[in-house]
Each structure stands twice: as C-alpha cells, then as structure tokens.
Amino acid sequence: MSSTRWAAPADEADRVWHEPEVIIYNLIVYPEVSSSAIAYDVANRKWYELNLDTIVRDEDWMDAVITKHISDYHAHHGTLPDFNVINTTREGTPTTFEKKPNEHVARRIEGNVHYGRGPSDILPTTTFEQVKQKLYLNRGIDRCVWNGADCIFKRIEFVEDLEAIEREIKTREALLAASEPPGTSIELRFHVLPILAVVNKHSETDEVLGIIMPYGGQSLESLAGGYQYGMGADPEEGLPPKPWPSLPIAEEQIIDLLRGVRELAKAGVVHGDVNDRNTLLTPDNRLVLVDMGEVAPDYVSDVHALGRMMLWALEMVSWTTPGAEDRVRQIATQLLAETGGMPE
Incomplete structure (x- = not known):
C-alpha cells in the first residue's frame, strides 16, 4: 500500500x-x-x-x-x-x-490498495463510474447496479478499510486458485460470496475504491429481528417480544453451509468471523458467507464458530420437519466437542 x-x-x-x-x-x-x-x-x-x-x-x-x-x-x-x-x-x-x-x-485516508496491473492480479477490474444506483445498506456497503446486475459495492471509507478490502481480495484469489477444476464457482463450493470485480478510482489508475459482489440477500441477524436477537446480544438484557416470523432457514441449508466451511478448511482458508451477521440467505435460499475477516486472537475455528451459530439458530427457527431440530443440535454439539467444547 x-x-x-x-x-x-x-x-x-x-x-x-x-x-x-x-x-x-x-x-x-x-x-x-x-x-x-x-x-x-x-x-x-x-x-x-x-x-x-x-x-x-x-x-x-x-x-x-x-x-x-x-x-x-x-x-x-x-x-x-x-x-x-x-x-x-x-x-x-x-x-x-x-x-x-x-x-x-472529509476525513483523509492514508494509503492505497493497488490492483489490476500486477502479474498475479487475477480478478476482473472496473471503474467507479460504472457502479450505478448506489443505495445505502450499511457502513461501507451499498446496494448497486453493475453491468445490469443487482450487486453490492463494498467500499473504502476509512483507513481501517484498506486492510479489510485487501484481505477480501487475497482470500478470493486463494479460493479461485484452490478451485478444481479451474473456474468452479467459489459460491457453490465454499459458500462464500465471490468478488465480481475490483473497483478502481478511474481507468488511469490501479488505486482501489472497493469491490463488487453479487447481491447476497439479508443476514441471518437481520432476518432474526436485528442485533438484539443476534449472537452478540447481551443475555442479561433479555429479548423483547418478537412480533415477526421465525428465521426462515431449514436443516438442509445449514448442512450445506457446513460442507462449505469444511471445504474452506481443505483449501487452507480461514474465514475468521463466522456468525449470524456475516451469513446471508440468498434470493435462491442458500446460505453464504461474507466479510472474510481478520482472525481474532480468541477465535477457535470456522467450524467451532458455525457450531455456535447452529445453537443460536435452534432458538430462532420453527422446525417443521420431524427430527430436524434434534439432528441440528447433535451436529452443533459434535462440532463444538471436536473443536474445543461447548461455549459458556
């Protein structure tokens, strides 16, 4: 940088x-x-x-x-x-x-991420002027239209975002390199939202403003009713009455996500922050991961984190398939046992 x-x-x-x-x-x-x-x-x-x-x-x-x-x-x-x-x-x-x-x-940003002109840069690039109809979703994240498609623009807004965007790019490159046969969809194999293009400031520079990803739907935290119902909620505060439907996911989607997390481990890639906020339910009803984060010192593993998220989901889903709740609980307990035990 x-x-x-x-x-x-x-x-x-x-x-x-x-x-x-x-x-x-x-x-x-x-x-x-x-x-x-x-x-x-x-x-x-x-x-x-x-x-x-x-x-x-x-x-x-x-x-x-x-x-x-x-x-x-x-x-x-x-x-x-x-x-x-x-x-x-x-x-x-x-x-x-x-x-x-x-x-x-404006608050100035110290440093730059460069992409698009290096010999190992394998992701497509685009320019900021090609990102259309930007609509705020969250800090640093806009819904947008790019190449006529419904997309997400994750941008560099503050100096802290530089390393985050660089990690996102390098992680997707690693997953593409691990894909067999070449060209296999990382979304289908790893259940990770892909980067469609790296966004440069303009056509005359390789300085990066952000990344374009397909629109991945709402997070499980949002679908559950917001942060007060999420994995990070303070249990001492208690949950307010919940007026909306339960989390609209099923056993098959959770098992599919587990397969993706196992594939990440085989590829030698750590997501680093698997939780309800970073798990999306796509428009075609698949669970995918976003925000390939920096691994916190106390982070055990992606599998362990997924086990914790499964336990949280048990309380948020109305299980209609006979035996599904028990099977998900058994898998979550097994994942936690093999990676360090049940959370306190």
Whole structure:
C-alpha cells in the first residue's frame, strides 16, 4: 500500500437518496469563543463541517442540526445539498452555507490498495463510474447496479478499510486458485460470496475504491429481528417480544453451509468471523458467507464458530420437519466437542 492521502468521492453520481444518518467524528471547542464539528452522513456518503458562534458540546444536537439542513435541502431540490459547510448559532439564526473542496472537509485516508496491473492480479477490474444506483445498506456497503446486475459495492471509507478490502481480495484469489477444476464457482463450493470485480478510482489508475459482489440477500441477524436477537446480544438484557416470523432457514441449508466451511478448511482458508451477521440467505435460499475477516486472537475455528451459530439458530427457527431440530443440535454439539467444547 502506498502512503498517499486522499478523500473518498463526494457528491456521487447515481446515488439514491436515503434518510440521513449523521455521525460526529471530530468536535473542536475554542474556549469561551465557538465550536466546530466534522460530521459524516453515512447513508449518503458525504462529509460536512458545522461551525457555531458559541460553545456546544452536545453531539446529538449537532447531529440533529446537520440532519435537518440535509433533509430540508433534499425536500426542496430533490438532491443532496450543494454545500458541505453550515455556519449557524445555537438559536439557529442566522444560518449560512458554503462549499469547500471535499478534501478540506472529509476525513483523509492514508494509503492505497493497488490492483489490476500486477502479474498475479487475477480478478476482473472496473471503474467507479460504472457502479450505478448506489443505495445505502450499511457502513461501507451499498446496494448497486453493475453491468445490469443487482450487486453490492463494498467500499473504502476509512483507513481501517484498506486492510479489510485487501484481505477480501487475497482470500478470493486463494479460493479461485484452490478451485478444481479451474473456474468452479467459489459460491457453490465454499459458500462464500465471490468478488465480481475490483473497483478502481478511474481507468488511469490501479488505486482501489472497493469491490463488487453479487447481491447476497439479508443476514441471518437481520432476518432474526436485528442485533438484539443476534449472537452478540447481551443475555442479561433479555429479548423483547418478537412480533415477526421465525428465521426462515431449514436443516438442509445449514448442512450445506457446513460442507462449505469444511471445504474452506481443505483449501487452507480461514474465514475468521463466522456468525449470524456475516451469513446471508440468498434470493435462491442458500446460505453464504461474507466479510472474510481478520482472525481474532480468541477465535477457535470456522467450524467451532458455525457450531455456535447452529445453537443460536435452534432458538430462532420453527422446525417443521420431524427430527430436524434434534439432528441440528447433535451436529452443533459434535462440532463444538471436536473443536474445543461447548461455549459458556
């Protein structure tokens, strides 16, 4: 990775409006004078500067002010604001707007991932301008249209994303190299969502902005009702009443995913973060893994993590096939026993 400093694109073409989700990233208070904040609208991928003529430390209030001005502008013009600086007071009047160069407002990214011109670069590449109709799904992840297909664009937004994207690329290359015969779908064999293309900033550079993957559906965490029902939920808090249907998966899908995880191990690849958040139910009702993560020090193995996820799923699925629940429980218990025992 090179050490140049750059800012992610602003005012993106073909971006679909989403209700703002503003986060304050930097708050500066000038004692007895004024305050200033740098904020990011995660949902619309745009940075803002807020300047106040008095001391304010209430970040929620600042979020609300920036959100109001973004939403008001969109309501009147149908687009994202043409400003990225808001100057106002605690009372809200007067308010003025400015537009500074994006790199003067945005948080800069130190370093670059390069791809597409190296002799070992085997994945296809595309350019950012070919990624159309981008719609916010999550931090760093947009649903989009690429080459006419329903896809996911996983982007570099912050410096922490550089290594994550590089790992994703190298892992897919390793899986492609392990595919026999060559060209075998890594999604079918390993149950891992493939990279369709690496996205470069433009056609004159090999600097990477992100990766394109096929749209893989919703995560099991989302389908179960959200994080409060997920594997990472705090059991001390207890679950609120659940008004929605149970997790729509069956024994066969879980066994299929286990086969994929076993194949990953045969290929010498560790996913590193198998859980409900990183497991998707595809539109054709298959379970696939995403976010090939950095392996945490206390991570036992992918098989162990899948066993834990099976135990979680036992409580989230309405089992209709006779004996399915018992068989899944038996497999989960066996996986955990062979990889270090039951979770506490």
